[in-house]
Amino acid sequence: xxxxxxxxxxxxxxxxxxxxxxxxxxxxxxxxxxxxxxxxxxxxxxxxxxxxxxxxxxxxxxxxxxxxxxxxxxxxxxxxxxxxxxxxxxxxxxxxxxxxxxxxxxxxxxxxxxxx
Ligand SMILES: [Zn+2]
Ligand SMILES: [Zn+2]
Numbered sequence: 001x002x003x004x005x006x007x008x009x010x011x012x013x014x015x016x017x018x019x020x021x022x023x024x025x026x027x028x029x030x031x032x033x034x035x036x037x038x039x040x041x042x043x044x045x046x047x048x049x050x051x052x053x054x055x056x057x058x059x060x061x062x063x064x065x066x067x068x069x070x071x072x073x074x075x076x077x078x079x080x081x082x083x084x085x086x087x088x089x090x091x092x093x094x095x096x097x098x099x100x101x102x103x104x105x106x107x108x109x110x111x112x113x114x115x116x
Contacts, residue, residue, distance in 0.1 A: 010053045010069045011035045011083075018043060038076040038098050045098075052099045059110050063087050068109055070102055078102035080109035 006016040006028060014032025021027060025039030028050035037049035058068040058080060066084035073079050077091030078101040089112065092104040 006047065007051055007054055009033060009035050011071060016050060018046065034074075035071060036076075038072060040098070049098050049102070052102050058106060061085060061087055062112060070106055070109075072098075072102075078105045080105045 009030035012033045014030045026043040026046040027037045027039045028046045029036035040046040053070045061082035064085045079089045079091045081088035089108045092101040095101045
């Protein structure tokens, strides 16, 4: 089996590992915090989801100036949130793939940061 390079968690810097859920779907989960990708049929898609959290620059929080992170919320929906305050985008679910949704969440965050 090929060794998959996983970047550290965007939220806490913890080590990430591939996991399989009860349904046999693949996901990448941080071993330190609860951060995880949505379950995917293909392991490479889960890796892509995970690594997508790192793509592109996010503007700082419009309210407190802290760094923002792209993440999946407790329901597995992509959103962008501030590391310090509770500020976050609405979950993006309108796109055909989790990656595209995360991209939409980033765009929404950056638009909001612009408005502030
Ligand atoms: Zn983590
Ligand atoms: Zn903030």
